[in-house]
Amino acid sequence: MRTLLPFFLLAGSLHAADWPQFRGPTADGVTPDSHLPLTWSEKENLVWRTELPGPGSSSPIISGDKVFLTSYSGYGIDVKDPGDMAKLKRHAICLDKKTGKILWNHEITTDLPNKPYTGTYITTHGYASSSPVTDGNAVFFFMANAGVYAYTVNGKAIWNVSVGEMAHDWGVGSSPILYGELLIVNAAHESNQLLALDRKNGKTVWSATGFPASWNTPTVVKVDGHDELVVNSSGKLRAFDPLTGKELWNCDSIKAAELCPSIVAHDGVIFVIGHPGGQSQAVKDGKVLWQAQKGSNVGSPVFKDGHLYFINDSRGVATCLDAQTGAVVYEQPLASRQKRDRWYSTPLLAGERIYCVGRQTGTYVIAAKPQFELLATNVISDDDSISNASPAVSDGQIFLRSNKYAYCFGKK
DSSP states (O other): OEEOSOOOOOTTOOOTTOBOSTTTTTTSSEESOOOOOSOOOSSSSEEEEEEOSSOOOOOOEEETTEEEEEEEESSSSOSSOOOOGGGOEEEEEEEETTTOOEEEEEEEOOSSOOOOOOSSSHHHHOSOOOOOEEOSSEEEEEOGGGOEEEEETTSOEEEEEOOOOOOOTTOOOOOOEEETTEEEEEEHHHHSEEEEEETTTOOEEEEEEOOTTBOSOOEEEEETTEEEEEEEETTEEEEEOTTTOOEEEEEEOOOOSOBOOOOEEETTEEEEEETTTTEEEEEETTEEEEEESOOOSSSOOEEETTEEEEEOTTTOEEEEEETTTOOEEEEEEOSOGGGOOOOOSOOEEETTEEEEEOSSSOEEEEESSSSOOEEEEEOOTTOOSOOOOOOEEETTEEEEEOSSEEEEESOO
16 A cells, blocks of 8 residues: 555535535435436537547546546457557546546556456456545545555545455446545455445555455445445345444345445335346345345436336336335336347436436436336437446536546536
8 A cells, every 4th residue: 555645634525516426425326406408419418528548337426626537548448459458557537527628647557467358248347447436625446456546636646555456357346435534445356345444544444254246336324313334245235334344234135146236225225136137125124125026237226206217237128116015117128129238327317307328329318207208318429339337417417428438418
């Protein structure tokens, strides 16, 4: 670990318009901003578009006048000619929110071996899939076995630390979160650990082990006046005291080769989805309330008015479940049969709309109600690269990224 300069965190540095982490300020893919554009293209409602230094699946986050995300370059760009793995670089990037100009770009390398580029999975998951997190003063990037890196929002290096040396064939997908003075990192594939780091210096405060097939981002759930840190792994859902790492409870959960969806909670009930074939369950206080044979293997769900909404990643089917019983309310394919797609992004709930980003067929906007209604389909015709990232929101604008570009749509 290297500590490069003294750093003191200040309170009250985030703003109401910020989108400081994966899935937004409430970590559930919900925004109170109901003034987002319904339609856009490369010509309509485009505020700016910025070419990125390489592909990536990380979602953008926003603090003040800055946008942060990650990319990778130097290796694994071309499926037919991946190149020399020793040249792989990961990029921690900051863009100007108003113009899209790249303000700073830190290149991060490691001497540790990564898994070879295979074309099938690495083009999907990439080497830069974890979204950063910020408190408005510092921004934290999880770069798999290359480590965790902390910078000021102006780009000055603060510290970096290793959280494990292992690498996985499918890369890493979990994003870090902040809790008080702690930075929580799911390093299941680097060291089989859930880690709480002191965000001032990167030192480990507590750790827990035992997270097979866990790609999901840890989520803090408020239950009866206290907080629980919930993480899913194959066959087991686990809850911890986020301050101490003490395990509070665990219960049987979905068994799968990979568990990417993060949980969503409402009134102390935790909703879990996963598995390629589709599974879901509701859990409260470590007890399973219901289970259903519907789900998604990658994107997480959103909750609204007693219903769960998600997109099945392999079938491209928009699904609505009754959150009290797990019963199917509707299932509806989004793309046409002539344009089959996969869905890795997590939906965004904004007022009465749900925004769903396909990998190759654009962004579909559906009504946030238990009757399916497609409101718009937004395609950027001159960008044929893959989009795996979830949307971010700030000041009535929506921020997206593909493997080629970062975008801002809305009113200028």
